[in-house]
Amino acid sequence: MNLLREAWQVVWRDRGGRAGALVLAALILIASIAPRFLPDWRVMPDLGRVSLQPPGPGHWLGTDRDNRDVLSRVVRGARVSLAVAAGAVALSVTVGALIGMLAGYAGGWVDSLLMRLVDSAMAVPRLFLLLIMVAIMERIPLPVLIVVLGATGWFGTSRLVRAEVQRLRTLDFVRAAEALGANRRRIALRHLLPNVAGPLAASTTLAVGDVILLEAGLSFLGLGVQPPTPSWGGMILEAQPYLATAPWTSLAPGIAVVLTVLSVNLVGEALHQGYTTSSA
Amino acid sequence: MTALLEVTGLRVSFPGARGAVYPVDGVSFSLARGETLALVGESGSGKTLSGLALLRLVPAPGRIDPGSSILLEGRDLLSLTPEPLRQVRGRKIAMVFQDPMSSLNPVLTVGAQITEAIQAHLAVSNREARGRAEGLLGEVGIADPGRRLRSYPHQLSGGMRQRVMIAIALSAEPELLIADEPTSALDVTVQAQILEVLDRLRAARGMAVLLITHDLGIVAGRADRVAVMYAGRIVEQAETGQLFSAPAHPYTRGLFASMPRLTGPRRRPMPIPGTVPSPAAWPTGCRFRPRCPQAMERCIDEPPERVVTPGHVSRCWLE
Amino acid sequence: MTWFLRRVASAVVTFLLATTLVFFLMRITPGDPLARLSEDRPMPPEAIADLRARYDLNSPLTSQFTHFLGGILGGNLGASIAQGGRSVNSLIAERLPATLLLGGTALLLNFSFGIWLGVWQARRRGSRADQWLSVLSLAAYATPSFWLGLALTWLLGVELHLLPTGFMHDPLLPANASAWVRFTDLLRHLLLPAITLSLATIGATARYQRAAMIDALELGCVRTARTKGLPERAVIWRHAWRNALGPMLALFGLWLPLLVAGSVFVEAIFSWPGLGTLAWEAIGSRDYPVIMGAAILVSALVVAGSLIADLLHRLLDPRLGTS
Numbered sequence: 001m002n003l004l005r006e007a008w009q010v011v012w013r014d015r016g017g018r019a020g021a022l023v024l025a026a027l028i029l030i031a032s033i034a035p036r037f038l039p040d041w042r043v044m045p046d047l048g049r050v051s052l053q054p055p056g057p058g059h060w061l062g063t064d065r066d067n068r069d070v071l072s073r074v075v076r077g078a079r080v081s082l083a084v085a086a087g088a089v090a091l092s093v094t095v096g097a098l099i100g101m102l103a104g105y106a107g108g109w110v111d112s113l114l115m116r117l118v119d120s121a122m123a124v125p126r127l128f129l130l131l132i133m134v135a136i137m138e139r140i141p142l143p144v145l146i147v148v149l150g151a152t153g154w155f156g157t158s159r160l161v162r163a164e165v166q167r168l169r170t171l172d173f174v175r176a177a178e179a180l181g182a183n184r185r186r187i188a189l190r191h192l193l194p195n196v197a198g199p200l201a202a203s204t205t206l207a208v209g210d211v212i213l214l215e216a217g218l219s220f221l222g223l224g225v226q227p228p229t230p231s232w233g234g235m236i237l238e239a240q241p242y243l244a245t246a247p248w249t250s251l252a253p254g255i256a257v258v259l260t261v262l263s264v265n266l267v268g269e270a271l272h273q274g275y276t277t278s279s280a
Numbered sequence: 281m282t283a284l285l286e287v288t289g290l291r292v293s294f295p296g297a298r299g300a301v302y303p304v305d306g307v308s309f310s311l312a313r314g315e316t317l318a319l320v321g322e323s324g325s326g327k328t329l330s331g332l333a334l335l336r337l338v339p340a341p342g343r344i345d346p347g348s349s350i351l352l353e354g355r356d357l358l359s360l361t362p363e364p365l366r367q368v369r370g371r372k373i374a375m376v377f378q379d380p381m382s383s384l385n386p387v388l389t390v391g392a393q394i395t396e397a398i399q400a401h402l403a404v405s406n407r408e409a410r411g412r413a414e415g416l417l418g419e420v421g422i423a424d425p426g427r428r429l430r431s432y433p434h435q436l437s438g439g440m441r442q443r444v445m446i447a448i449a450l451s452a453e454p455e456l457l458i459a460d461e462p463t464s465a466l467d468v469t470v471q472a473q474i475l476e477v478l479d480r481l482r483a484a485r486g487m488a489v490l491l492i493t494h495d496l497g498i499v500a501g502r503a504d505r506v507a508v509m510y511a512g513r514i515v516e517q518a519e520t521g522q523l524f525s526a527p528a529h530p531y532t533r534g535l536f537a538s539m540p541r542l543t544g545p546r547r548r549p550m551p552i553p554g555t556v557p558s559p560a561a562w563p564t565g566c567r568f569r570p571r572c573p574q575a576m577e578r579c580i581d582e583p584p585e586r587v588v589t590p591g592h593v594s595r596c597w598l599e
Numbered sequence: 600m601t602w603f604l605r606r607v608a609s610a611v612v613t614f615l616l617a618t619t620l621v622f623f624l625m626r627i628t629p630g631d632p633l634a635r636l637s638e639d640r641p642m643p644p645e646a647i648a649d650l651r652a653r654y655d656l657n658s659p660l661t662s663q664f665t666h667f668l669g670g671i672l673g674g675n676l677g678a679s680i681a682q683g684g685r686s687v688n689s690l691i692a693e694r695l696p697a698t699l700l701l702g703g704t705a706l707l708l709n710f711s712f713g714i715w716l717g718v719w720q721a722r723r724r725g726s727r728a729d730q731w732l733s734v735l736s737l738a739a740y741a742t743p744s745f746w747l748g749l750a751l752t753w754l755l756g757v758e759l760h761l762l763p764t765g766f767m768h769d770p771l772l773p774a775n776a777s778a779w780v781r782f783t784d785l786l787r788h789l790l791l792p793a794i795t796l797s798l799a800t801i802g803a804t805a806r807y808q809r810a811a812m813i814d815a816l817e818l819g820c821v822r823t824a825r826t827k828g829l830p831e832r833a834v835i836w837r838h839a840w841r842n843a844l845g846p847m848l849a850l851f852g853l854w855l856p857l858l859v860a861g862s863v864f865v866e867a868i869f870s871w872p873g874l875g876t877l878a879w880e881a882i883g884s885r886d887y888p889v890i891m892g893a894a895i896l897v898s899a900l901v902v903a904g905s906l907i908a909d910l911l912h913r914l915l916d917p918r919l920g921t922s
Contacts, residue, residue, distance in 0.1 A: 118617035125900045127860035128878075128894045132624050135882040135890060138850060209741065216743050217864055223878070236746055241754050254746040261741035262734075269737065337825060362807040362831070370828030382819035386918055387841050396837075448827065494875040 003197050017270025023263040031078040048140030054248060062248045065238060070249060074256050075231040080231050081260065084146055085211040091150025095158055100161025101192065105169065115162070122155045130214065134223045145224060156242040160203055161260055164196045198275035205268030216257050217270050232257050284488050285311040285334070285456060287350055292329050292338055293343035294559070301559040302345075305327050305512035307327075311456065313422040316482065316489040318499040318520070321509035322558040327492045330509070333457045334490075335369055336360075352456075361478035371401040374449035377502070378461040390417075390444050391429030394451055401452040416447040420477050425504035439470035443477060443485060450481060460492045476503065497537055500524060508532050511557055511567035520590035531571045566596070603910070610906045617898040618671055622664055623886055677890035679881075687892035690877060695896075697767060698873030701866070702858050704789060705796035709854065713801045714847070717808025718840060724813055733809075736802030745864040748795040752868070753793065759854050766870050792869040796861050800854055806841065807850055815843035848912045852905035 011017040054062050062072035103114040121129075129152045134140050140148070168174055168191075177191055218224030219233025226235055233255040239250035292304040292591050311317050321327045325539040332338050334350060336357065350357040352372060356470060360368065377383045385393060394413035398404065401414070404412070406548055410429065415427030420443040433441055439532040443460065459478060463471035475498060499506055499520060506523045508516040508531065516529040527533045534552040541547075554571040555565055563570055578597045585593045670677060676687040716736075719730045768781075815821070816839050824838040866875030875892055881889035888907050913919045 116613070117616065120613045121620055121900045122616040123613055123902065123905075124621060124894055125856035125860040125897060127863060128897055129624065131878065131882055132890060132894060134623065135885065135887075142874075208687075213741070213743055217745065220743075220864070221867070221882075223882070233743070236743075236749070240749065243749060247753065250746070250749055251747075254743070254750065257743055257746065258738060258741050262642075262738050265737045265741055266734070272899050335826060337822060366828045366830065368828070369826055374824045377819065377823065379819065383823045385820040385824070385838050385842070387916060388837075396829060396833065400827060400829050400833075434918050445823075448823075452828070 003194060007198075007201050007271065008024060011270045014270035014273060016266040020263040020266025020270070023259065024267065025040050027260055027263070028082065029232045033073055034075050035072065035079075038088055054246070055158050061252045062246070064235070064249045065242060065246075070235075072253050073235060073250050074232070076230045077235060077253060078260070080142075080225055080229060080258065081212050081215060081257075082214065084142070084149065084225070085208045087146040088149035088153060088211045088215075089204060089207045091147065092153035092207065093200070095150070096154030096191075097161050097196070097200065099154065100158040101165055101196075104162040104165025105192070108164075111162070115159070116154045117156055126152050127214065127217070130218060131221075131223070134218065139226055141224070142225065142229075145158025145215070145218075149214065153207060153211065157200070157203060157207070160199060161196055163258060164199060165192055166194055168192055196272075202268055202271035202275055205271055207265055209264040209268065212257065212264070283310040284315075284515065285490075286349075287334070288331075289364075290330060290333055290348040290350065290470045291330060292348075293345055294327070294332055296560050298560070302562075303319060303512055303559040305513070305562070306331065306513055307509070309507050309514065309517065311488050313455065313488055314486045315505070316491060316503045316504045317505035318491045318493060319509060320496060320499060320506055322494055322495060322556055323511040324511075324558070325561075326507050327406045328460055330459050331375065331492050334458060335373055335375060336365060337375075337386040337562055343482065346430040369400065370397055370449075370454065371452045372454045374452070374453055374454040375458040376442075376445050376449045378463050379465045380445045381433065382592070383445055383508065384441060387428065388432075390431050390433065390436070394429075394444070394448050397448050397451040412451070413447070416451055417444070419450075419481065420444070420447045421473070422447075438466050439473060442470075442474050442503055444549065446474075446477060446481070450485070453485070454487065455558065456488045456490065458490045458492065461494070462491075463498065464494070471498075472548075496539060504531045510557075511562055512559060513595065515596070516592075518588075522589065522592050526592075528588045528592065528598070529568075529596050530574050530598070531568050532594075534571075534573075543585060602913070606906060606909060610902050614899055614902045615668075615671075617902070618668070618895050619664075621891055621898070622667055625891055626660060626663070655908055671895065672910050673862060676895065677888040679886055679889050686887050690889060691874065691892055691896055694872060694874050695879045697871060698862055699874060701789065701792055701796065701871060701873060704793040705800075705858055707855070707860075708797040709804055709858075710802045712797075712802025715793070716801070716805035716811075718812050718835065720805065720809045721812035721816060722835065724809075726773050729809075733806065737803050739802035740799050742799060743864075744795055744799055744861045745868055747798060748792070748865055748868040751795055767872055792865050792871050795868075796858060796865045798910055799861065800857060804847075804850060804854070808847060811846045812839060813844035815839040818842055825835045845912055845916060848908045848915075851908040851911075852901075855904040856897075859900065 011021050013022060059069050059071065061074065064070055064073065098116075099114060105109040133148050133152075134145070137144070174191055177186075215224050215231070216233035216236070219231040220237045222234075222237065224233060225231035229240075235253040236250050239246070240254070242249055287310065290304055290307040291302050293300040293302050295301075307326070307330050308316065309319075318354070319327045319330065329338060329342070333344050333348075333571050334357070336344065338344055344358060346358075348358065352368065357365070357368065384390075391413050394416060395406070398409045398412055399406075401526045402409075413429060414425045417428055422428050422440060423441055428436075428440075432547060433444070436444065442465075446462075453548040457478075461480065463474050466474060478489070479502065481487070486529045491499070492498065501520075503520050504517075506518060507514045508529065510524075510531050516523065516527065516532050518528075523532065524536075527536055534550075537550045538552060540549045552571055557567065557570070566572070566575075566583050569579040576597060583597045584597050585595050588594050629688060667677070674688070676691065679685050679687055716732065720732055723729050768784060818839065820842070821834060821839050824834040829838075862873065862877060863875040865871065866873045867879050870876070874896070878890060878893045881887070881893065
């Protein structure tokens with residue numbers, strides 16, 4: 001818990017980090033609570049109603065081609081994006097940290113083998129891995145999407161953790177613990193992990209931003225979150241033909257993505273500055 | 281005769297947690313053409329910063345206080361705009377630093393680093409610049425200079441690298457050379473060689489030298505005058521002979537007492553008790569007071585510069 | 600020489616492993632590649648069985664793999680399912696130049712602007728301009744390339760009619776148009792997609808360059824350069840930047856996969872006839888030999904790019920031997 005507190009202080013001290021954290025907190029708050037107060041995003045097209053209304057009273061961000069309220073869809077999309085990102089990153093950080101620690105601590109052929117495999121996986125751009133996996137499956141349920149995103153995102157984390165563990169291994173306090181006879185698992189958990197947490201926090205946060213962008217991209221290609229569940233990428237896809245006539249339909253979700261990822265990156269950047277300058 | 285260099289009231293400030301600190305706090309000295317002045321002090325005395333200030337190379341966030349004055353041949357260096365300042369650096373005043381490995385660019389050949397220094401100030405062709413560079417390498421005592429032009433710094437020994445640094449410094453024929461601890465990073469055997477090179481070149485070119493060092497040993501026989509620095513101030517200035525035979529300031533005396541001697545009666549070297557104060561916490565009054573074996577009540581007040589004999593001043597209340 | 604050989608061997612191994620990964624990923628993902636084909640036009644069962652045999656889908660996995668690997672090593676990427684057996688090699692060869700042109704231009708823009716910006720920021724470290732530029736860089740990185748493409752298209756193409764909104768050539772160009780006219784037409788079409796593709800990475804490059812440059816400016820040799828009275832330009836570029844170059848080369852290996860991935864979106868938006876659109880079409884028709892071929896080729900590019908970056912790094916730093 002001390003780690004969380006320390007991380008929070010690191011973020012708060014940095015001006016960018018503070019702004020990012022505030023925006024992010026506001027976003028999460030809105031995403032959780034606002035849907036209750038907004039028009040239903042599922043309003044079906046009423047043949048009598050005019051679709052593609054510009055922003056105005058009643059529909060603060062206008063309506064889209066199916067006469068659904070853009071604002072509430074954007075907010076709902078926030079829920080989806082954040083949930084997917086959180087799930088995927090939780091998975092990839094866990095796997096990456098475990099493998100990284102294993103490789104860094106065990107060394108020898110285990111390390112070489114694992115890192116060779118990681119290098120090979122990193123040679124294929126993550127998007128292509130995702131495309132291969134989701135393209136063959138017909139429709140992807142959300143949990144599967146999260147797993148697939150998580151399964152392709154742990155490579156960088158494992159290298160980072162491995163490097164940190166290798167560095168820490170040679171430090172005296174680890175040697176002392178080993179000399180006292182502590183078993184390896186205990187050393188890993190109690191000594192290595194807390195010290196890896198700092199740089200790991202930074203890369204985890206940045207990973208969240210990357211996943212949000214990837215998920216938006218996949219949804220834009222029709223391969224990610226499936227309609228009618230609103231997703232920012234999907235909204236941009238639907239808005240494409242109406243670029244000139246109803247620009248708010250693509251502007252709103254786009255700005256939402258930029259704002260969210262920017263805030264996440266500001267926090268991540270603050271963590272990165274805070275933790276690398278102190279350990280360097 | 282106007283002095284080549286006249287420094288008056290030099291102060292360098294750095295922002296600190298509780299206000300500005302002054303690691304160089306009112307330093308004044310002058311240097312005549314062809315003269316060698318040794319600026320002696322322990323680390324933390326402010327001597328390196330003083331040298332850097334002459335070239336206006338004080339690292340950020342340090343600043344030279346506006347009240348300072350640095351005159352080169354009567355010209356105010358502190359008010360120079362960037363281009364005239366660039367022309368002074370290397371051409372009028374050159375500097376050699378302590379660690380030649382980090383002072384040389386690892387990705388450029390030695391020859392390239394010398395010729396660019398030449399061509400920054402002298403309008404000569406590439407070929408002529410290379411010829412001069414080769415000549416310089418020969419002058420500093422590097423064998424096979426033609427081939428060495430194409431070497432990279434990491435291929436040379438520490439002593440050779442320092443010779444290269446000296447060659448670079450001398451390439452635009454400056455009138456003043458600032459040597460900041462030129463031998464401290466080198467092996468003892470090499471130190472003497474480098475000092476010999478400096479001596480020879482200085483004499484041949486009639487250059488003035490500001491020799492910054494913590495080692496009184498290399499000062500004897502090399503410097504015309506010595507200025508001893510402590511805690512940002514010059515506490516004693518004299519001709520070398522006078523300083524060595526009759527040091528006036530307790531700090532200087534302490535320095536001599538702490539040096540082992542090969543000649544004379546056997547005695548134990550006596551270290552000066554205590555440690556050098558940090559600029560954030562200069563003692564009030566005489567800064568040497570906490571460590572001085574002859575401290576008096578008066579020393580709470582800042583002592584003025586008193587003339588011991590003509591040409592020999594000491595910042596101390598003692599007669 | 601030994602280093603070089605070992606490095607190349609390492610790259611080859613990495614590439615082969617990546618290829619293996621791609622193969623098994625495709626095979627174990629649930630879904631039938633031929634199902635989509637018969638969705639569009641119902642085929643008699645014999646035809647389907649025939650196709651299965653032709654594309655070797657009946658043999659056990661291991662033999663399929665060895666067959667596949669043999670093909671790779673011989674340079675053959677297989678045959679397309681959706682395009683009636685046309686070789687994947689020819690499909691890729693058709694589309695590759697366009698992607699290389701787009702990607703190459705984007706890389707050029709990325710490095711020239713990114714490096715210049717990073718150095719500019721490093722020299723004015725801590726200033727307001729520096730701080731705001733850092734935020735702007737992060738914002739650029741946070742912008743999805745497809746959305747940015749749409750926004751730029753709308754702004755410059757639709758509203759202001761400055762640049763064409765899609766494709767690589769103007770279909771209305773007369774057949775006897777001069778080479779110069781064709782060239783400028785190509786440039787006009789290239790501009791928006793290249794800017795879109797590079798904008799996100801420019802910000803990130805600037806950030807890395809800024810950090811590398813800040814470190815480099817602290818080097819002793821930079822102080823020496825100033826002491827020599829060198830013009831500031833030489834101090835910054837010849838002394839500081841030359842030493843900041845090393846860490847930047849590693850970036851080259853990093854950006855390549857990102858640019859390739861980004862090209863899928865950008866090519867889709869701008870209807871740019873390259874590998875990205877090929878992959879996209881193949882995904883739509885579940886043409887997995889093509890998808891695999893594209894993925895493998897891209898992996899080869901990434902591995903080669905990383906190799907070149909390492910080689911350049913060693914060549915540019917005289918402290919590292921090249922043997």
